[in-house]
Amino acid sequence: AQKITQTQPGMFVQEKEAVTLDCTYDTSDPSYGLFWYKQPSSGEMIFLIYQGSYDQQNATEGRYSLNFQKARKSANLVISASQLGDSAMYFCAMRGRTGTASKLTFGTGTRLQVTL
Amino acid sequence: DVKVTQSSRYLVKRTGEKVFLECVQDMDHENMFWYRQDPGLGLRLIYFSYDVKMKEKGDIPEGYSVSREKKERFSLILESASTNQTSMYLCASSHLTRRLAGLSEQYFGPGTRLTVT
Numbered sequence: 001a002q003k004i005t006q007t008q009p010g011m012f013v014q015e016k017e018a019v020t021l022d023c024t025y026d027t028s029d030p031s032y033g034l035f036w037y038k039q040p041s042s043g044e045m046i047f048l049i050y051q052g053s054y055d056q057q058n059a060t061e062g063r064y065s066l067n068f069q070k071a072r073k074s075a076n077l078v079i080s081a082s083q084l085g086d087s088a089m090y091f092c093a094m095r096g097r098t099g100t101a102s103k104l105t106f107g108t109g110t111r112l113q114v115t116l
Numbered sequence: 117d118v119k120v121t122q123s124s125r126y127l128v129k130r131t132g133e134k135v136f137l138e139c140v141q142d143m144d145h146e147n148m149f150w151y152r153q154d155p156g157l158g159l160r161l162i163y164f165s166y167d168v169k170m171k172e173k174g175d176i177p178e179g180y181s182v183s184r185e186k187k188e189r190f191s192l193i194l195e196s197a198s199t200n201q202t203s204m205y206l207c208a209s210s211h212l213t214r215r216l217a218g219l220s221e222q223y224f225g226p227g228t229r230l231t232v233t
Contacts, residue, residue, distance in 0.1 A: 004158075009156075033220075035221060037224075042226070043204065043226055043227040043229075044224060044225070044226045044227065045159075045206065045208070045222075045224035046224075047221045047222070047223070050221060091158060091159065093159075095220075103149070103161055103164060103174065104149075104159075104161075104222060105161075106151075106158040106159040106160075107158055108156055108157060108158040109158055
């Protein structure tokens with residue numbers, strides 16, 4: 001079974017500062033995928049960034065980067081130069097195998113508040 | 117752009133009513149999913165489908181059923197709604213992938229906030 005742990009229920013960061021959202025995972029599969037999603041107050045889940053377990057380099061997408069430490073089973077999201085629009089819930093997820101298709105297992109989320 | 121739509125943003129139903137939540141995607145995705153989201157619990161998978169008329173139970177299927185008669189449409193059914201089914205329901209879709217380490221992100225709909233009174 002897969003498990004995702006996000007230990008920070010809430011985080012504050014000042015505008016223009018960088019922030020790291022923690023995510024640790026547990027799986028026995030040698031092959032897996034890690035995802036981060038953003039959920040603003042409107043409710044829609046927005047895909048941010050992806051890391052495959054075999055990827056040699058950490059994923060980056062604009063101001064988002066994923067600090068992937070495979071031995072420690074961590075996949076932290078780093079947001080650089082925070083903006084007020086980054087205030088949202090952030091979910092870490094992992095794709096694992098169940099039945100015929102793969103599925104995502106989500107963490108409980110971190111609520112990020114960006115302040116002036 | 118991928119678009120996943122859900123039939124209602126907000127829904128209020130009475131205990132015991134039969135409730136249908138509809139989800140439609142326009143990207144020819146093979147996989148479709150239904151999640152519920154509750155504070156402090158994250159998203160939990162109810163059911164998913166990897167093909168027309170095919171379905172598999174997720175982590176919390178009790179009290180729910182699903183229907184997928186067409187590739188683009190996936191319905192979640194609450195046969196007899198109860199107050200503990202008050203929640204946010206999210207539908208998602210993705211391409212089929214057999215590679216766990218391959219990128220095949222799920223695209224989500226806007227969610228339906230269901231209240232059962």
